Amino acid sequence: MDIYLPIAEVSVNWPLLVLLGATVGFVSGLFGIGGGFLMAPILIFLGIPPSVAVASQASHVVASSTSGVIAYTNQKAVDWRMGGVMAAGGVIGAFAGVELFRYLRLLGQADLAVALAYLLFLGAIGTLMLYESLGEILRRVRGDVVPHKERRRPLWLYGLPLKMRFPRSGLYISAIPPFGLGVFAGVLSAIMGVGGGFILVPAMLYVLRMRAGVVVGTSLFQIIITTAVTTILQAGRNQTVDIVLSTILLLGGVVGAQYGARWSGRFRAEELRAVLGLIVLLVGIQMGLELFVRPSDLFAFAPGVQ
């Protein structure tokens, strides 16, 4: 049941990959996220080189986000204008990120960069999510009054130039913060192979204070554009996209995502967030662990010379 992955140059058990795609798809449908952050560590664990794992799953994120955006478009829950500004930033971020990744890979430091990025970003986001959602659950159990949340945007958002109207998001703000957010997500998508939803969604909600109904749809739209550009760039510059691997993953992934989305209605939002936060944190720690554990072989081949 093994299949040879031509770019990764390893053989893997393909039913296992379909199952993996379906599981990650289910999780992503359940939580409304791309699931890229979960996929790369498992692929690396299966023995696929980190640079190939990161580049190949970007196209898996494209597929799952596409079916997501279609669903949200039908509900008119995508702010195309906001998404467009963020996607423009995402494209620039992707260019910069892929070049950076290429340089790191040739330097033999790609694995390190991937591990460090996972540890840093997933660790931070996971901790925040867990802290915030556990607090909410505790308050509900104790029956405390929910404290009134600060509803104001940070003041600096008003001081910046290039103001634009975003009617669907209910915003009249400078285009620079969403653009910058896009650039950041673009760099992450190149280095971590993730869509960046786990950073975009909280930032759009709590910093930009967009209308909550359009946040997920808009971030998915920006994620499609960014990860599509990242995939093409990774293929063009690094030749690390494995079409066989990504196809197998997305076959399972799109099916899993649909079932995950159906299940998500059964749980409370803060419980889902607590579980997601825990998963994010654990993945971050697991990926970061390799930096501190003595490797089984100190030497490794570096790519670059054929």
Added chain:
Amino acid sequence: MMQALPPPPPAVEALAPERSVATTEEVRVAAALTDARVMVDSSFRGASIVLFGAVFNPTDDPADVVVVVRGPDAPVRLVKKTRNTGVWLNSRPVLFEGAPGFYMTASTRPLSDIADFGQLRRLGVGLDHLRINAPQESRTVTRYGVRDVVVSRLEDDYLDWRRAVIRLREGAALYNSDPEGVEFVDRGLFRAEVELPAVAPTGEYFAEVWLFQQGEPVSVSNLTLTVEKVGIERDIFEFAHRRPWTYGLLCVLLAMFTGWAASRVFRRH
């Protein structure tokens, strides 16, 4: 196998006797391959070819057969993990200017029983003696905008790097040494199998069949074989490397189509 001394500079290649200078008195080996062109199906299996040959030994001394197969030379880059303030980091890449992409030996007995260290080193026979190019002086070269350190064979850690190349390649089944790989099927008639993994490089391979008597090489037969890769996986690999941008675009379109198709299928249900 550990060795205390750094390997001496590669000596002049041992002169190979003409392929067929046959007299009935002379001790001689002749060999052939089942296929001079090998198609490695780049699925996970790789390919296996059989080398067979005959030993003419009119003397009473027993003779040993050693088969050496070398793949095309190519530079190798390595990194080493080092511990820096509690964190394992990769070193700057270190470059060997050339190492065989494939190397195997098969013999009738362990190589160390067949000939002595110096003889094996001179002929480049055995994993401990295979030639890996390293200059006298260490220097840096810039490739793809990255500065690599070229390994010098006079430096202290040269042997560690060299062993790492061999160990990693052995792990990938690219380097192999089988002390019982040459099997006599009949008096004077032997066979050896050459296992090429799917990751074996393409190109010209050279096979040497040595005949040793009392620790001395008495005859050699030289063969060449060409390794090519075939199969759908190879086509994908070629496509991804020859037209990377088209390939990337195709990947994205495929992903978008799958996402769109899934949402269509599931909406209907």
